[in-house]
Amino acid sequence: MIQLNRIVAFYKTMGDPTRVRIVALLAKGPLHGQAIAGKLGLTAPTITHHIKKLRDIHVVYERRDKNTIYFYLNESMIKQQAQVLTQLLEKRGEELEDMVESSLERQKTIGNFFTKEGKLKNIPAQRKKKLMVFEHIVSGLKRGKKYDEKELNEYIKQFHDDYATIRREFIINHYMYRENSIYELNPEEMWAK
Amino acid sequence: MIQLNRIVAFYKTMGDPTRVRIVALLAKGPLHGQAIAGKLGLTAPTITHHIKKLRDIHVVYERRDKNTIYFYLNESMIKQQAQVLTQLLEKRGEELEDMVESSLERQKTIGNFFTKEGKLKNIPAQRKKKLMVFEHIVSGLKRGKKYDEKELNEYIKQFHDDYATIRREFIINHYMYRENSIYELNPEEMWAK
DNA sequence: ATGTAATTTTGATATTTATCTAATTAGATA
DNA sequence: TATCTAATTAGATAAATATCAAAATTACAT
Numbered sequence: 001m002i003q004l005n006r007i008v009a010f011y012k013t014m015g016d017p018t019r020v021r022i023v024a025l026l027a028k029g030p031l032h033g034q035a036i037a038g039k040l041g042l043t044a045p046t047i048t049h050h051i052k053k054l055r056d057i058h059v060v061y062e063r064r065d066k067n068t069i070y071f072y073l074n075e076s077m078i079k080q081q082a083q084v085l086t087q088l089l090e091k092r093g094e095e096l097e098d099m100v101e102s103s104l105e106r107q108k109t110i111g112n113f114f115t116k117e118g119k120l121k122n123i124p125a126q127r128k129k130k131l132m133v134f135e136h137i138v139s140g141l142k143r144g145k146k147y148d149e150k151e152l153n154e155y156i157k158q159f160h161d162d163y164a165t166i167r168r169e170f171i172i173n174h175y176m177y178r179e180n181s182i183y184e185l186n187p188e189e190m191w192a193k
Numbered sequence: 194m195i196q197l198n199r200i201v202a203f204y205k206t207m208g209d210p211t212r213v214r215i216v217a218l219l220a221k222g223p224l225h226g227q228a229i230a231g232k233l234g235l236t237a238p239t240i241t242h243h244i245k246k247l248r249d250i251h252v253v254y255e256r257r258d259k260n261t262i263y264f265y266l267n268e269s270m271i272k273q274q275a276q277v278l279t280q281l282l283e284k285r286g287e288e289l290e291d292m293v294e295s296s297l298e299r300q301k302t303i304g305n306f307f308t309k310e311g312k313l314k315n316i317p318a319q320r321k322k323k324l325m326v327f328e329h330i331v332s333g334l335k336r337g338k339k340y341d342e343k344e345l346n347e348y349i350k351q352f353h354d355d356y357a358t359i360r361r362e363f364i365i366n367h368y369m370y371r372e373n374s375i376y377e378l379n380p381e382e383m384w385a386k
Numbered sequence: 387a388t389g390t391a392a393t394t395t396t397g398a399t400a401t402t403t404a405t406c407t408a409a410t411t412a413g414a415t416a
Numbered sequence: 417t418a419t420c421t422a423a424t425t426a427g428a429t430a431a432a433t434a435t436c437a438a439a440a441t442t443a444c445a446t
Contacts, residue, residue: 004210004213007213008207008208008209008210008213009208010208011204011205011207011208012204012205012208012209013208014201014204014208014278015201015202015203015204015205015206015207015208016201016205016403016404017197017201017297017300018404018405020197020200020201020293021293021294021297024289024290024292024293024294025290027282027289027290028287028289028290032422032423033422033423033424034421034422034423042404042405042406043405043406043407044422044423044424045405045406045407045423045424045425046404046405046406047423048423048424048425049403049404049405049424050404052424064413066413066414066415066421066422067412067413067414067415067420067421067422067423068421068422068423069422069423075282078278078279078282079279079282082275082276082278082279083275083279085207085271085275086271086272086275089220089268089271089272094221096217096220096221097217097218097220097221099217100213100214100217101214101217104210104214209433209434211434211435225392225393226392226393226394227391227392227393235434235435235436236435236436236437237392237393237394238393238394238395238396238435238436238437239434239435239436240393241393241394241395242394242433242434242435243434245394257443259391259443259444259445260390260391260392260393260442260443260444260445261391261392261393262392262393
């Protein structure tokens with residue numbers, strides 16, 4: 001599935017001089033917040049703000065050492081994403097347009113079923129929309145991580161009180177699988193369509 | 194010369210869903226403004242607004258047919274720009290950072306010597322800054338186009354009343370060459386450094 | 387010359403966002 | 417536990433911008 005959101009988010013995020021400067025700095029090696037702020041002549045909160053956006057598009061990640069958090073550049077993500085738009089263009093004819101429009105459709109559905117605070121208003125009746133909603137929730141889970149039931153419930157509760165129903169749907173629709181009450185994300189190829 | 198501006202401008206421009214939708218539409222073939230507006234459910238002025246930004250980064254160009262202006266996608270520019278960021282990352286060490294910072298320096302100089310309306314306040318005394326200013330002005334000229342003197346004067350007058358001095362500087366610094374009072378842009382390799 | 391159709395400009399509005407200061411949180415250490 | 421340091425959050429402000437309606441412009445057609 002192609003995600004217009006991700007493409008737009010990537011480009012939007014990289015389309016800011018301060019963030020490109022941060023990327024340029026981190027290309028030399030990891031740095032902590034204060035160091036970045038110092039070198040760019042900005043304050044720590046401003047760096048936090050930008051790092052958050054760079055983290056959202058997986059262009060930086062961090063590692064803690066004692067009190068200090070070092071930010072690392074994920075170069076492969078940049079290289080990868082930079083190619084996506086051109087790959088898109090290879091898809092000729094209706095295809096590109098359809099993908100873009102259906103991606104927007106999805107975005108609208110998410111906007112309709114979630115509050116601005118990120119709570120799920122209710123579970124859609126229409127199967128297609130229901131799957132979009134589940135995919136949205138599931139996208140906050142880490143690939144490869146094992147969740148025990150309590151942990152997963154807590155996560156789902158962020159979105160909706162009826163965590164039991166949603167957790168069950170995760171299994172039914174193959175977003176996750178369970179073994180001895182331990183849950184883990186399935187690869188996307190297995191998800192319901 | 195690497196232009197941070199251009200990279201940032203490109204990413205910023207492509208980081209908008211409406212503009213990506215326009216690109217997707219044009220990938221199928223040229224369209225005129227009203228048609229785009231209709232397909233996207235937006236008004237004509239909005240399309241003009243976005244087309245202007247896409248034109249600024251040379252991702253669309255246009256051709257007139259009778260009363261109607263058709264907008265075309267310049268795919269090669271997209272492919273080209275998409276590579277620039279990754280190429281940048283190949284430059285390791287100080288280099289990238291230096292390029293980014295010097296690019297910002299240039300931007301600041303332009304900001305200092307031009308009014309918000311785009312008028313040149315005065316010609317810088319410092320050679321380096323003077324060249325930046327000339328490059329900025331010259332960048333609005335079309336490569337390959339032949340300008341007669343009157344036309345060139347008119348263009349320069351947009352920026353500063355003393356068009357004669359500036360026109361002369363263009364020749365001295367090899368931004369342009371003149372033959373029989375016809376002026377044309379030189380390739381960038383010939384420009385003064 | 388005058389009318390017409392497409393585009394652009396102008397001006398207004400609502401939203402987003404980059405940045406700061408001040409307050410708060412989270413870890414580490416003594 | 418108290419305290420230090422680094423990072424984040426909260427709240428405020430100023431600038432940028434996506435969008436629209438109305439007006440102006442442009443190039444053609446009659």
